[in-house]
Amino acid sequence: PQSPPMLSKYKISINRNLLIPIILSVGLIVALTGYVIIQRNRVYQLTIAAGSKEGESYLFSQIMAKVVNLHQPRIKIKVIETQGSEENIKLLEENKVQLATAQADIPALPSARIVSNLFPDMFQLVVKENSGIKDVSNLKGKRIGLPPQGSGQYQSFLFLSQHYGIKSNELFAFAVSEKETDAAFRNNQVDAVFRVRPPGNQSILELVQQRGGRLVEIDQAAAMKIKKSTLDPGVIPKGAYQGFPPIPPTDLPTVAVQRVLLANKKVEPNVIKEITSILYERRQELATLMPEAAYINPPSLSGGTLLPIHPGAQDYYDKDKPSFLQENADWLGLFLSIGAIVCSWGWQLKSRIEKGRKNQGDGYNQEVLILIKEIQGCQDLKSTEKIRKRLFDEFEKVVNALDCDDISPEAFQSFTFTWEAAIAALRDRQNILMFIPKKPATLNQTQLQP
Template identity: 45%
Template structure:
């Protein structure tokens, strides 16, 4: 009996030892993989645009803030010719992220993360050219952006709408610097660019050449062929306050710069990037002021593409369970409730969009003021601009009290406003230093004259 027990125990030991060893190996492997996953660094490529444009520096701001907030996410920013090339690279999975104009033909592999900022069509013409409308470009020479850029494609959509053929005028594609040289030298009669309102590039061009803005006044009709386009205005005084440039609200066409991602990127990574975009917006605005306009993509202004599931998970983070999609087990009575709640939700969405639009308007005004502050030449002019800043702040406080803007938009505005105050203080120091230098020079000249006498 005892002999049988010893045999049985020996067999059990022989069986248990390999099992125990296998368990240790599996636990070690699992723990090692878990540790590796926690320490793993994810590298993504973000394709943007030309370094002289807005997409490349905006992409750099995203990359900087993302790695600050999550060192495991490293984004490599790549310069490209523009939106069409970015779509191609996204399709080939040569890039995982892309900044693209939302009127660019989409590829099936692309998914949306967020709307970044608004851009408007700028048609700048020489005052001597006699061009007063898009139709007047016939027989003229126009400088365009590089082929493959969103700006290049947008021009042809506009020109075709006005009945112009490529043979009706001369067009020269190239970089911003190349186009500016052609326009400034008088070789080109016009220059077309798609840029955010208040762009420093446009401001420089208008203030250093005899150029003027021409309206593009049939945006609603152009939208029929380009459904992602929007009718918009360049507000009076956007590029100069006195005399105002433009001298009236100028009709034009608007698009949105949108952040896209390849459909195969891990939803956890995309959710983290989306979180940083919205919850660390102050950091982004500090790096690039256009980040003040980042928003959740809407169906009316975006691509005909779904939102990436990772981004959608972030947008739905506070969504109540009872608003989930209807299932077959919900009764008829709950269907009516769901319809009613859906209607209320749409009203709320419109209300929030209206609040955001109003806040964006104030942000654009502040950006314009910042440009004017940087160019202020006297203390009196600087004082007037600071008074305008405080007047705008009073308006925003009033709108916040009356729920015309929400708290998130207010916080975004205050950061931009405080930045303007800091720039004003820096400008005041510069003017004071210039004044001291001028005073010293006058004193030296007086001393020299006395010595000569």
């Protein structure tokens, strides 16, 4: 038999109502699955501003890009040449690059976040043997070759000269590329060259070994740190540029500053976390290709680096950080022990109170049982009525005890069962007494006489 028309329409309506949520659910599942697949296979293209090709930052950036791509093919890093730290930070702020190397003493802009310290750079002043320059203050009136004006090294020299009271019009500065500066030094066109480089730098090595250069100490690092917390006292070790005869001939005091890796704050945390992980877990591999990589270490506010850490890098640094429970295990153990003792005492006290309430409830039951026995011995209705009154008095007493929490609800329930049994026994006894015939009155002898 066919379904009535209205029922058929009702079924069609139900089917349509079910179809829409099903389609939406399937669509959502497909979309989420597609999103997960895309994210897992997404390739991240990053660009790093790395300074001049002659510098260690550029070399490190190339090595880092290679090692990162080797161990995480989904992250590809393009290395570009720049004038130096100052330009790197500007490019990072404009989001034209996502990563940058920089000197820690160069002020960063709001979008910059630190990822890691890379290696320490040293202020290095190389002078001609016949220049008469014995310390920084002797630079007045001399010709000095400086890195380009967009570099952090140039800014570092300005700070250094100001500290020693040298005005810009008191020396002849040539801010050109590293190659041009080296050529000017070879051709006696400059008396000194200033660089911010790690000890053992190849360009400085050539100047001091082959071009008659001599390193000059910079001995007021601690004083300069007062003005710039990112600076630290440093030492160029004896023999850093030649073992015999040693160059320099003694440990040479100077100023140290960290070379850091920066990231734009908009770069996804999981990408930066992966890069940070490779920097530390593949540090030996990096150091094999570039010895300075052995100095890679986490940033620290106490170390003078005032930049906030990128969330992705922070996630990596926190991976071995003990949890709250681990940090406070001793205290938590003590509190748990005290809590266990208190709970044990509380449980014992509760058990005693419950036992007392139960005993009191049992006492009321015993009193009712005594009344039940008395009911069985009643010989007249008057005595049963007295017992009935006593039963209700007992019930009132127990209700008051329950209100005062002297007995438990369970004890009260047990009592009511016993009390109802007593009432039933009382009624039965009263019914029996009502149907027992009364004995006739006995007549004495005087009543029988006529």
